[in-house]
Amino acid sequence: MNRLSLERSGSIVGSTRSEGPPIESSRQEEGARVVPDGPAAAQPDDSPFVAAVLAREARAVEEFAERMRLVPRVLSVLNRRHGCALDEHELADLGQDVQILVWRKLDEFRGPAVLEAWVYGITCLEYLNARRARARLAQRAVPLADGREPEAPRVDAEPAERATEVAAALATLDPSQAAVLRLRLFEEISFKAIGERLGVPENTAKTRFHRGLLALKERLRTRESGGRPR
Amino acid sequence: MSHDPRHDEVLQRLREGDLAEGAREARAVLEACAECRETWRTDKALLADVRSSFEFERRTLEEARALPEPPGEREAQRELRARLAREEHEPRAATRPGSTNALSRRWMWLAIAAGLALVVWFALPRAPHPGDDQLLGTHALVLPVPEHLPSGSLKFAWKGTVSRNARVSLLIEGRGSADNPWTRLVTQTVDASSWEAAPAQVASWPNQLRAKVEVRDLNGELAEQGQESDWSPVFSPR
Numbered sequence: 001m002n003r004l005s006l007e008r009s010g011s012i013v014g015s016t017r018s019e020g021p022p023i024e025s026s027r028q029e030e031g032a033r034v035v036p037d038g039p040a041a042a043q044p045d046d047s048p049f050v051a052a053v054l055a056r057e058a059r060a061v062e063e064f065a066e067r068m069r070l071v072p073r074v075l076s077v078l079n080r081r082h083g084c085a086l087d088e089h090e091l092a093d094l095g096q097d098v099q100i101l102v103w104r105k106l107d108e109f110r111g112p113a114v115l116e117a118w119v120y121g122i123t124c125l126e127y128l129n130a131r132r133a134r135a136r137l138a139q140r141a142v143p144l145a146d147g148r149e150p151e152a153p154r155v156d157a158e159p160a161e162r163a164t165e166v167a168a169a170l171a172t173l174d175p176s177q178a179a180v181l182r183l184r185l186f187e188e189i190s191f192k193a194i195g196e197r198l199g200v201p202e203n204t205a206k207t208r209f210h211r212g213l214l215a216l217k218e219r220l221r222t223r224e225s226g227g228r229p230r
Numbered sequence: 231m232s233h234d235p236r237h238d239e240v241l242q243r244l245r246e247g248d249l250a251e252g253a254r255e256a257r258a259v260l261e262a263c264a265e266c267r268e269t270w271r272t273d274k275a276l277l278a279d280v281r282s283s284f285e286f287e288r289r290t291l292e293e294a295r296a297l298p299e300p301p302g303e304r305e306a307q308r309e310l311r312a313r314l315a316r317e318e319h320e321p322r323a324a325t326r327p328g329s330t331n332a333l334s335r336r337w338m339w340l341a342i343a344a345g346l347a348l349v350v351w352f353a354l355p356r357a358p359h360p361g362d363d364q365l366l367g368t369h370a371l372v373l374p375v376p377e378h379l380p381s382g383s384l385k386f387a388w389k390g391t392v393s394r395n396a397r398v399s400l401l402i403e404g405r406g407s408a409d410n411p412w413t414r415l416v417t418q419t420v421d422a423s424s425w426e427a428a429p430a431q432v433a434s435w436p437n438q439l440r441a442k443v444e445v446r447d448l449n450g451e452l453a454e455q456g457q458e459s460d461w462s463p464v465f466s467p468r
Contacts, residue, residue: 081290103313160286222463
């Protein structure tokens with residue numbers, strides 16, 4: 001197993017912005033965002049680790065179980081930021097379900113990426129699904145005498161709501177598109193550097209960026225038109 | 231100025247962050263073309279949403295790591311470790327290089343397991359088992375906008391996997407216009423992965439439709455949380 005990869009990825013929190021001084025992009029217009037052409041080797045990648053887990057290497061499996069402790073914690077933080085929409089028992093059950101789902105989907109993980117960032121997207125998606133299911137059950141359990149539909153519980157968590165919706169939608173994108181969106185919009189590195197990191201030409205990175213944005217826009221529109229509980 | 235296809239390049243560079251909104255070239259297009267202005271307004275909001283979402287993720291993960299043990303963490307760990315101890319993850323493990331012997335052994339065990347499963351299948355009565363796991367990769371269940379067939383029927387085809395003891399229900403709702411509430415038109419159990427609505431039925435439906443699929447157990451009860459597709463985008467029956 002690649003111990004270096006374990007130590008490196010185990011020490012980071014999801015994904016972090018690239019450190020170091022920004023370098024001017026080769027094609028900067030007046031006032032355009034400055035993005036670094038960071039070194040291609042700087043990207044943490046859990047692909048070797050995930051391959052080792054899937055190959056049932058004992059240390060990797062142990063490390064994977066340890067790293068999955070993050071799931072109930074993330075759910076706990078998400079739930080607090082969403083106005084505690086789920087109770088403790090629901091949250092505990094969901095934690096188990098998400099961990100098992102992650103294990104089952106592990107062969108869909110595509111690098112270069114950090115495991116925690118990938119797991120976070122799945123966790124957001126399942127959290128929102130669980131909230132929807134809860135709202136639906138609540139509606140069935142308390143029929144109103146006058147035939148009106150009962151309102152879904154309101155929470156004062158609008159920014160968290162949007163951020164979680166976007167994260168959930170990102171989790172359903174083609175991984176190669178999601179990776180470019182992350183590198184460009186979060187790590188803020190140039191398309192040239194993104195191409196180097198992903199081993200594709202700069203123009204391919206740009207194409208994935210635009211297609212990813214388009215797909216994301218479509219998914220968010222679909223979720224919004226689907227009458228998500230607010 | 232009306233929209234010119236050459237504007238698209240400017241919009242593309244704006245999205246890429248290669249061109250600033252205040253740059254002369256961008257200002258010229260955005261001030262002159264209402265369509266570009268609207269496109270850029272929504273795209274800029276989306277880009278900001280994605281950045282905020284990544285930032286939210288960073289903060290959430292940081293906070294999550296700093297949390298004391300939350301409720302359920304110990305139980306979740308126990309369950310996960312039990313799964314890891316007893317379950318193989320075949321797809322990737324089988325392709326690992328240098329594991330030919332392990333692979334052969336695995337195939338042998340798989341063949342034995344398959345044989346035993348067949349024996350059990352024929353020996354046992356076909357009864358639903360309440361403990362059967364119906365967990366899906368939930369968001370993998372997708373119902374796209376249906377296909378309009380030349381005959382006037384509508385073909386609904388969903389994608390995804392459900393367990394043997396599950397059924398899929400197709401729900402179709404309709405409304406006359408955006409001001410009206412949605413009304414349930416169809417609740418249909420679908421045994422195959424597609425279902426066609428007859429032309430006469432389609433002709434009776436209102437102008438706006440939406441559909442989704444839900445996973446139910448053999449008793450018709452809705453399966454556990456989230457085992458359903460999103461509502462499809464709104465579509466017209468004709």
